[in-house]
Amino acid sequence: MKQFRGFVIKEFYHIFRDKRSLFILFGMPVAQILLFGFAITNEINNVDIAVLDHSKDATTEEIINSISASEYFSIDQFIEREADIETVFKQGKVKAVLNIEKDFSQKLIKEGKAYVQIITDATDPNTANTIFNYVTAILQKYQSTQNKSTEFPYQIVAQTRMVYNPELKGVFMFVPGVMTIILMLVSAMMTSISITREKELGTMEILLVSPLKPFQVIVGKVVPYIFLSVINAIVIVVLSIFIFKMPVEGSLFLLGLESILFIVTALALGILISSIAQTQQTAMMISLMGLMLPVILLSGFIFPISSMPVILQIISNIVPAKWFIIIIKGIMLKGVGLWFIWKETLILLGMTVFFIGLSVKKYKIRLE
Amino acid sequence: MEDNKVIEVKGLTKMFGDFTAVSAITFDVKKGEIFGFLGANGAGKTTAMKMLIGISKPTAGEAKVAGFDVASQAEDIKKNIGYMSQKFALYDDLTVRENITFFGGIYGLTRARIKEKTSELVQELGLQDLTDKLVGSLPLGWKQKISFSVSLLHEPKIVFLDEPTGGVDPITRRQFWEMIYKSASKGTTIFVTTHYMDEAEYCDRVSIMVNGKIEALDTPKKMKEQYKAETMNDVFLKLARG
Amino acid sequence: MSIVVDAISKSYKSLKALNNISFDVKEGELFGLIGPDGAGKTTLFRVLTTLLFADEGKGTVAGLDLVKDYKIIRESVGYMPGKFSLYQDLTVEENLKFFATIFGTTIEENYELIEDIYVQIEPFKNRRAGKLSGGMKQKLALCCALIHKPTVLFLDEPTTGVDPVSRKEFWEMIKRLQQKGITILVSTPYMDEAALCDRIALIQDGIILQIDTPEAIIKHYPKSIYNVSADNMYQLIQSLKAFEHSHSVYPFGEFVHYTDKRTAFNPDHLKRYLAKKLLSNITVEITEPTIEDAFMELAK
Numbered sequence: 001m002k003q004f005r006g007f008v009i010k011e012f013y014h015i016f017r018d019k020r021s022l023f024i025l026f027g028m029p030v031a032q033i034l035l036f037g038f039a040i041t042n043e044i045n046n047v048d049i050a051v052l053d054h055s056k057d058a059t060t061e062e063i064i065n066s067i068s069a070s071e072y073f074s075i076d077q078f079i080e081r082e083a084d085i086e087t088v089f090k091q092g093k094v095k096a097v098l099n100i101e102k103d104f105s106q107k108l109i110k111e112g113k114a115y116v117q118i119i120t121d122a123t124d125p126n127t128a129n130t131i132f133n134y135v136t137a138i139l140q141k142y143q144s145t146q147n148k149s150t151e152f153p154y155q156i157v158a159q160t161r162m163v164y165n166p167e168l169k170g171v172f173m174f175v176p177g178v179m180t181i182i183l184m185l186v187s188a189m190m191t192s193i194s195i196t197r198e199k200e201l202g203t204m205e206i207l208l209v210s211p212l213k214p215f216q217v218i219v220g221k222v223v224p225y226i227f228l229s230v231i232n233a234i235v236i237v238v239l240s241i242f243i244f245k246m247p248v249e250g251s252l253f254l255l256g257l258e259s260i261l262f263i264v265t266a267l268a269l270g271i272l273i274s275s276i277a278q279t280q281q282t283a284m285m286i287s288l289m290g291l292m293l294p295v296i297l298l299s300g301f302i303f304p305i306s307s308m309p310v311i312l313q314i315i316s317n318i319v320p321a322k323w324f325i326i327i328i329k330g331i332m333l334k335g336v337g338l339w340f341i342w343k344e345t346l347i348l349l350g351m352t353v354f355f356i357g358l359s360v361k362k363y364k365i366r367l368e
Numbered sequence: 369m370e371d372n373k374v375i376e377v378k379g380l381t382k383m384f385g386d387f388t389a390v391s392a393i394t395f396d397v398k399k400g401e402i403f404g405f406l407g408a409n410g411a412g413k414t415t416a417m418k419m420l421i422g423i424s425k426p427t428a429g430e431a432k433v434a435g436f437d438v439a440s441q442a443e444d445i446k447k448n449i450g451y452m453s454q455k456f457a458l459y460d461d462l463t464v465r466e467n468i469t470f471f472g473g474i475y476g477l478t479r480a481r482i483k484e485k486t487s488e489l490v491q492e493l494g495l496q497d498l499t500d501k502l503v504g505s506l507p508l509g510w511k512q513k514i515s516f517s518v519s520l521l522h523e524p525k526i527v528f529l530d531e532p533t534g535g536v537d538p539i540t541r542r543q544f545w546e547m548i549y550k551s552a553s554k555g556t557t558i559f560v561t562t563h564y565m566d567e568a569e570y571c572d573r574v575s576i577m578v579n580g581k582i583e584a585l586d587t588p589k590k591m592k593e594q595y596k597a598e599t600m601n602d603v604f605l606k607l608a609r610g
Numbered sequence: 611m612s613i614v615v616d617a618i619s620k621s622y623k624s625l626k627a628l629n630n631i632s633f634d635v636k637e638g639e640l641f642g643l644i645g646p647d648g649a650g651k652t653t654l655f656r657v658l659t660t661l662l663f664a665d666e667g668k669g670t671v672a673g674l675d676l677v678k679d680y681k682i683i684r685e686s687v688g689y690m691p692g693k694f695s696l697y698q699d700l701t702v703e704e705n706l707k708f709f710a711t712i713f714g715t716t717i718e719e720n721y722e723l724i725e726d727i728y729v730q731i732e733p734f735k736n737r738r739a740g741k742l743s744g745g746m747k748q749k750l751a752l753c754c755a756l757i758h759k760p761t762v763l764f765l766d767e768p769t770t771g772v773d774p775v776s777r778k779e780f781w782e783m784i785k786r787l788q789q790k791g792i793t794i795l796v797s798t799p800y801m802d803e804a805a806l807c808d809r810i811a812l813i814q815d816g817i818i819l820q821i822d823t824p825e826a827i828i829k830h831y832p833k834s835i836y837n838v839s840a841d842n843m844y845q846l847i848q849s850l851k852a853f854e855h856s857h858s859v860y861p862f863g864e865f866v867h868y869t870d871k872r873t874a875f876n877p878d879h880l881k882r883y884l885a886k887k888l889l890s891n892i893t894v895e896i897t898e899p900t901i902e903d904a905f906m907e908l909a910k
Contacts, residue, residue, distance in 0.1 A: 005711075006707075007711075007712060010704075010708050013699065014699060202693055203695040205691045206689060206695055208661055209661065209684045210709075210713060211685040211714060366662060366663065367656060408773035409743070409771075409773060507648060508648060535646055535648075537645070537814060537905075539909060539910075545861060546847060546861070549844035553842075563773065569864055588863070588864060599863075608773070608774070609775060
């Protein structure tokens with residue numbers, strides 16, 4: 001036990017004396033969260049739009065006002081002819097044109113339906129989509145205030161609000177994903193680098209020719225990173241709650257336990273990588289290519305799995321991150337308890353046991 | 369500058385902040401000489417050599433190599449010297465032939481000339497069966513000999529050898545030194561650093577650096593007489609221990 | 611017998627690193643494994659410290675079998691691998707403490723064994739190992755290998771790349787250790803260090819050329835060696851090689867070691883031949899063979 005303790009102490013020395021690994025361990029998570037949170041946003045603010053109002057009556061005026069009153073849009077100019085639409089887009093400032101048809105109010109009263117054409121600059125499809133949705137939402141809100149009855153249209157608006165709520169910020173989508181990446185990075189990559197560093201420097205030889213048992217070496221390497229990953233996870237959650245006002249609907253305790261489970265999975269993967277890699281650089285490359293890339297692409301973090309080709313959907317099932325993201329999103333955003341995510345938890349547990357077993361088996365007690 | 373001197377060093381100094389790595393060294397090397405530059409690790413010989421081959425700027429003092437000033441004409445120096453070091457010699461994942469072609473190209477040889485030189489080299493070293501083998505698969509001794517020959521491809525006036533013979537067996541080491549002798553007999557000046565004191569004995573003259581300064585410079589024979597030592601190793605021990 | 615090596619062979623892919631190696635080391639002996647890079651020294655050390663399996667053959671260390679008793683061997687030998695593997699970012703003291711701890715002992719317990727070595731680096735005990743000079747790293751690595759009072763010590767090229775003063779001091783240290791009863795197996799490419807061992811094995815390309823005491827090896831050198839010198843080394847070598855009776859011509863510093871094919875020859879004859887080659891200041895004198903001469907003769 002004393003030997004084990006001495007070994008763990010040494011590992012901590014290494015971590016805290018290596019400026020680079022300290023930066024990856026602590027600097028990166030904070031940087032990522034802040035970057036993702038502030039920079040990448042699905043929201044829009046003060047988007048310039050142009051209005052082509054063929055009717056120019058009281059109703060259209062109200063509609064235009066409700067749009068300009070919102071913080072999302074700012075009416076840059078009024079154009080008079082259809083030909084101007086293309087011109088104004090080419091100028092580049094305006095991102096959308098509202099084309100209101102002739103005799104708007106009359107058609108609304110007589111036929112019960114009038115058209116507003118929303119033309120968006122789709123060179124950035126995401127923004128274009130967002131603009132379209134926001135405008136539609138504003139229009140429907142306007143509609144609902146006109147329609148005093150509790151009929152079908154009103155209900156539609158309510159549904160729209162739940163599914164696509166402009167209040168729902170982009171950062172909430174990213175925090176689970178970033179947390180997954182950071183934990184994977186810290187636990188898997190740093191562990192694999194730590195073990196291969198011993199191999200590269202030659203100190204692994206001495207460790208082997210000593211009373212230290214192989215499992216003591218593995219566990220000793222892993223303990224500091226469990227510790228540090230947990231701290232990282234806490235920092236990420238705290239930042240999300242306090243800076244981005246992200247809600248954690250579910251139990252923090254459950255979140256903690258599931259995070260530890262995932263950390264152990266990642267650590268086991270790190271150990272597995274170290275048994276294949278001979279140099280630190282190889283370990284880092286395998287971690288980045290073999291772990292990070294699947295996490296980013298196939299876990300559902302950025303790209304929805306359901307929109308992927310079937311073959312990729314199947315492959316995504318073996319990416320542990322996929323299951324962990326479902327778990328985190330569930331706990332943080334939906335507030336579910338264990339009974340909703342027991343299936344995913346069990347899968348993750350199974351994967352962990354499998355990886356640990358495999359890395360123990362592959363861990364070399366000799367140099368070849 | 370006397371026609372005979374290919375390296376002239378006067379008060380050459382290199383400082384890194386407060387630390388003086390090379391302290392005002394002065395010496396000359398004659399054409400065709402085998403000059404041994406000795407000293408313990410950290411004595412400053414690598415730093416000094418880096419200045420002479422034009423990859424490090426002196427803090428003070430001056431030096432001329434092959435007639436060019438090390439501070440202002442570094443590029444000309446690089447074109448006129450050969451360099452071989454133990455740490456980097458040849459590319460392991462290229463064949464012998466590919467290495468020669470590559471370095472020949474870097475030294476500005478025409479294709480015809482490279483072809484000529486390649487067959488010369490192959491003939492001289494007996495490499496007929498090895499030309500298309502990856503250098504990485506050759507024993508260390510062969511790598512060193514080929515590496516030395518490659519550094520001479522462009523027939524430079526001076527060749528700088530940085531610890532060229534680590535770890536090889538005694539026979540190969542001597543073959544290597546015979547190549548150096550041959551080269552020197554043709555008029556190439558050889559500037560070699562080594563920490564194998566027995567190799568110091570092969571040199572015409574030897575300088576020993578201690579803590580950035582040249583503490584001794586003479587022929588091995590005279591040095592042994594002066595320090596009443598049997599071998600250069602003993603000379604070094606006496607100098608280092610003070 | 612402290613170490614027994616019995617017909618051990620080991621290959622890496624197509625390269626045979628060790629080819630039917632056999633020898634033994636007595637208790638308390640200082641045994642040198644002498645050979646250049648690639649001879650197989652490190653591979654042999656790794657087999658003996660149980661880090662590698664031999665393809666063929668068997669061996670014991672302190673009576674324990676390399677394969678069956680590897681765990682006990684690992685706990686009881688001292689091992690200093692090449693390039694002294696130390697933890698660069700731990701201090702001198704932290705390194706020593708770490709190794710003491712994992713061997714289940716303390717620095718104090720066996721201090722008297724490492725004392726005269728450690729006092730030389732003690733002033734630097736709070737310096738990071740990465741910032742030590744080669745000689746100091748060497749001394750620290752030796753202390754770390756000794757801290758658990760092993761009965762057998764494996765030192766793999768402990769003097770390679772270290773300055774001559776430290777090399778000398780190191781050999782003085784291991785001679786003193788030998789007096790404390792520790793069996794020591796050292797490998798080195800430096801032929802002059804061979805003379806400091808009790809017995810040596812000359813090894814090249816995975817084959818043992820000869821095993822004996824240094825004195826015996828020199829005595830058994832089959833020929834008489836002559837120191838030949840002249841004013842032009844290069845010409846001298848070429849001329850000697852061209853001489854019809856030359857057996858071996860090897861430069862040795864300011865002289866050339868020359869051996870003749872014939873069992874007896876007249877040095878003056880040689881002098882006249884060299885003079886005809888337009889060399890001057892010719893001397894030809896008989897000299898004692900060195901281990902290096904023996905090595906080269908055997909390796910031919």
